[in-house]
Amino acid sequence: DAMVIQNPRYQVTQFGKPVTLSCSQTLNHNVMYWYQQKSSQAPKLLFHYYDKDFNNEADTPDNFQSRRPNTSFCFLDIRSPGLGDAAMYLCATSRGRSSYNEQFFGPGTRLTVL
Amino acid sequence: AQSVTQPDIHITVSEGASLELRCNYSYGATPYLFWYVQSPGQGLQLLLKYFSGDTLVQGIKGFEAEFKRSQSSFNLRKPSVHWSDAAEYFCAVGAEAAGNKLTFGGGTRVLVKP
Numbered sequence: 001d002a003m004v005i006q007n008p009r010y011q012v013t014q015f016g017k018p019v020t021l022s023c024s025q026t027l028n029h030n031v032m033y034w035y036q037q038k039s040s041q042a043p044k045l046l047f048h049y050y051d052k053d054f055n056n057e058a059d060t061p062d063n064f065q066s067r068r069p070n071t072s073f074c075f076l077d078i079r080s081p082g083l084g085d086a087a088m089y090l091c092a093t094s095r096g097r098s099s100y101n102e103q104f105f106g107p108g109t110r111l112t113v114l
Numbered sequence: 115a116q117s118v119t120q121p122d123i124h125i126t127v128s129e130g131a132s133l134e135l136r137c138n139y140s141y142g143a144t145p146y147l148f149w150y151v152q153s154p155g156q157g158l159q160l161l162l163k164y165f166s167g168d169t170l171v172q173g174i175k176g177f178e179a180e181f182k183r184s185q186s187s188f189n190l191r192k193p194s195v196h197w198s199d200a201a202e203y204f205c206a207v208g209a210e211a212a213g214n215k216l217t218f219g220g221g222t223r224v225l226v227k228p
Contacts, residue, residue, distance in 0.1 A: 004157075006157075040221075041220070041221075042204060042218035042219060042220050042221055043158070043204070043216075043218050044218075045215055045216065048215075090157055090158065092158075099146040099208030099209060100146065100165060102160055102163065103160075103216060104160075105150075105157035105158040105159070106157050107155075107156055107157045108155075108156065108157050110155070
């Protein structure tokens with residue numbers, strides 16, 4: 001089945017230690033998104049890629065970076081995680097940027113910062 | 115800018131009873147509206163979506179939603195709830211002008227009593 005895969009499902013890191021979260025997709029979609037979801041809150045968009053075109057949300061901290069080496073993979077890098085970065089990180093994909101295109105979500109990576 | 119309000123943070127319903135989750139949106143143009151469900155520790159799954167046309171939309175798992183432009187609402191309903199419907203439900207609005215950015219409501223957590 002075509003899907004969105006996130007690895008690892010659970011990630012523990014130390015305060016200030018860089019961490020990378022991975023997302024891959026078999027849907028061949030052009031757009032990939034990263035959302036942050038804190039406990040009992042709605043998902044919040046961090047940034048998205050339309051093909052290789054990177055689009056950062058205005059309020060996304062500089063501590064968060066992303067890479068998309070090819071169509072299938074997208075990475076979220078947190079350069080110096082703080083306690084406030086503990087959250088579920090959701091990757092999503094869509095065929096195009098129009099709101100007509102459904103977003104397909106992965107299962108998420110739960111990040112713990114010690 | 116678009117916004118979404120889900121007035122009910124928690125709802126408890128008995129198995130077999132009907133369920134209605136409220137969603138109000140604010141958006142200057144014709145909205146694209148979505149309902150997603152999130153089971154504990156999982157990603158988001160699309161239940162249904164409204165783009166145009168018939169204001170009563172059928173989705174998966176027996177859910178339906180009705181778009182009411184005059185009330186800026188998009189309420190989700192299910193006639194008879196199953197224990198497996200216990201989850202968090204998110205209403206979202208898509209902004210065509212913002213590159214398919216989804217803005218989510220705060221979510222409603224549904225508990226199902228036996």
